[in-house]
Amino acid sequence: MGKSCELRKISDKRVVWPLIDHTDPKQPNFRLRTITQKDIEAVAELWRASYPEVYGSVHEWILYPDEYKKRVAFAENWEEDSVTRPNAVIVGEDITSKKIVMSSIYTKWDQNLQVEASFIAIHPDYRKGSIAAIIWSNLALFYKWLENSGAEYVTVFCETWHNITQYIWFKRLGWKIAGIFPGNFTRWAGCEKEYRGCTIHFYRFLNNGDKYSTKLEEWDLLPEIRDLFDVMEKINAQSTEEDL
Numbered sequence: 001m002g003k004s005c006e007l008r009k010i011s012d013k014r015v016v017w018p019l020i021d022h023t024d025p026k027q028p029n030f031r032l033r034t035i036t037q038k039d040i041e042a043v044a045e046l047w048r049a050s051y052p053e054v055y056g057s058v059h060e061w062i063l064y065p066d067e068y069k070k071r072v073a074f075a076e077n078w079e080e081d082s083v084t085r086p087n088a089v090i091v092g093e094d095i096t097s098k099k100i101v102m103s104s105i106y107t108k109w110d111q112n113l114q115v116e117a118s119f120i121a122i123h124p125d126y127r128k129g130s131i132a133a134i135i136w137s138n139l140a141l142f143y144k145w146l147e148n149s150g151a152e153y154v155t156v157f158c159e160t161w162h163n164i165t166q167y168i169w170f171k172r173l174g175w176k177i178a179g180i181f182p183g184n185f186t187r188w189a190g191c192e193k194e195y196r197g198c199t200i201h202f203y204r205f206l207n208n209g210d211k212y213s214t215k216l217e218e219w220d221l222l223p224e225i226r227d228l229f230d231v232m233e234k235i236n237a238q239s240t241e242e243d244l
């Protein structure tokens, strides 16, 4: 393998989180910024209100403030945390009320030069309407800022309890479908019950990541899987970048 793409020397691979502090001139009340230690309680509370389905799953740490202290890069300690911490949290703040109205969590794997957009939630009081529109258009900028992080492969998984994030990543951010994963993650169903939810996975290359990726011509695929790939390529040609 590796005949259909460029090869490179294995070097010290590293993703460095970008520090975000951005106020939208069109919506001066809305500030998108990197989490600080003072925000931990409010952010964990936002996840408990907006994404309780992760309770009992591999992702439940986002509900618990103590976990943030070990995993997340904080603005106060940026020089070190931006390199060493596996998770970045970008929050949206309503400047007038000082309330955190949106949170998004990213995960990096340095050796794979990969960033996963792991979670996003808007507080139920701020969904739909103008603030939600501003949140989405500002968040699109994050992927521009990631271009300077060293990442070359960005991924996201979208839950299937609505299709709004599938639409954003496929039609507005231009990401490609990687696959449908039925039963991928356990999710809370209320009380002490759970189910296994289906997630849709998307990807996008940054910084020439595609140059180092093997191509169809050297993949050994079962005929049925080749058929599937052809269909995916046809569908992926319909992905658009309305927000970029």
Ligand SMILES: CC(C)(COP(=O)(O)OP(=O)(O)OC[C@H]1O[C@@H](n2cnc3c(N)ncnc32)[C@H](O)[C@@H]1OP(=O)(O)O)[C@@H](O)C(=O)NCCC(=O)NCCS
Pocket (backbone or CB within 6 Å): 050, 051, 053, 120, 121, 122, 123, 126, 127, 128, 129, 132, 157, 158, 159, 161, 162, 163, 164, 165
């Ligand atoms: C995804 C989200 C950021 C979109 O915000 P928005 O653009 O303002 O849109 P809405 O909140 O109105 O959501 C759109 C639809 O999804 C539904 N929805 C949202 N979260 C849901 C959930 N956890 N379970 C079931 N349905 C949900 C809403 O009820 C709404 O349906 P409706 O149009 O029939 O009323 C926001 O719904 C949210 O924070 N949801 C919870 C967390 C989440 O789902 N994150 C994304 C996972 S991939």
